[in-house]
Amino acid sequence: QQPVQSPQAVILREGEDAVINCSSSKALYSVHWYRQKHGEAPVFLMILLKGGEQKGHEKISASFNEKKQQSSLYLTASQLSYSGTYFCGTGGVNTGNQFYFGTGTSLTVIP
Amino acid sequence: DVKVTQSSRYLVKRTGEKVFLECVQDMDHENMFWYRQDPGLGLRLIYFSYDVKMKEKGDIPEGYSVSREKKERFSLILESASTNQTSMYLCASSLPQAAHEQYFGPGTRLTVT
Numbered sequence: 001q002q003p004v005q006s007p008q009a010v011i012l013r014e015g016e017d018a019v020i021n022c023s024s025s026k027a028l029y030s031v032h033w034y035r036q037k038h039g040e041a042p043v044f045l046m047i048l049l050k051g052g053e054q055k056g057h058e059k060i061s062a063s064f065n066e067k068k069q070q071s072s073l074y075l076t077a078s079q080l081s082y083s084g085t086y087f088c089g090t091g092g093v094n095t096g097n098q099f100y101f102g103t104g105t106s107l108t109v110i111p
Numbered sequence: 112d113v114k115v116t117q118s119s120r121y122l123v124k125r126t127g128e129k130v131f132l133e134c135v136q137d138m139d140h141e142n143m144f145w146y147r148q149d150p151g152l153g154l155r156l157i158y159f160s161y162d163v164k165m166k167e168k169g170d171i172p173e174g175y176s177v178s179r180e181k182k183e184r185f186s187l188i189l190e191s192a193s194t195n196q197t198s199m200y201l202c203a204s205s206l207p208q209a210a211h212e213q214y215f216g217p218g219t220r221l222t223v224t
Contacts, residue, residue, distance in 0.1 A: 091210075
C-alpha cells in the first residue's frame, strides 16, 4: 500500500518551480505531505481530504485527484529553504488506522 | 510546542543484543508510532499505539515489539538485534482527531554490527 513518488530526486535553481507526484495502486481516501530537512525530523505540511481539493502553504501547494489515486505537490519560485526530502502519505480510519508513507523525493535548491 | 524526544541519536549494538529505543512526548497525545527510515524505502510503520497498554502492528512488525505503560512513553524493543535492523528509527505522536498530523522525534540511528 506504500505510495510511489516521482521523481526520486530533483535539483533546482532558486526561483524555479518543481512538481512532485504521488500515486497509489489502492484507493486514496486522503493524502498528507511532509518535509524532512537534512538531519531533522519530518514536519507535517498539509493534508488533502477530498478528491479535487487543492491547498496552499506559502508557495507550496498540493492537489488531490481521488479518481486517479494521485496527488501532486507544487513548489513555485523555490527558495533555498525548500531543500529537503518530501514524503507523501496516506492512512487513517480507512486503512485500518495504518499509515503509509511514500518513498520520498529529495529536493535540492541551489543558488 | 510539541516535543518528541528519543533516548539516543546514535546507537551501536552487536548482533543478538536486546535493544531498547525510548520515545517520550510532552503534549498528552494519545497516538504514538514507531517508524524505520531506509534510503529508497521511505518511512515504514513498525508499530503504533492509540492508548496506554494498547499496541497494533504496522507494516513491518517482525523482529520488533513495543511497550506503552504510560501515555507519554512508547518503547521499541529489538529482542535480538540483527544487521538488517540497522536503520534510522523515528518515533511520532499525534492527537486522535488529527492522527495524520504526526509530530516526529529527531530519530535514532541504530547500527547493528
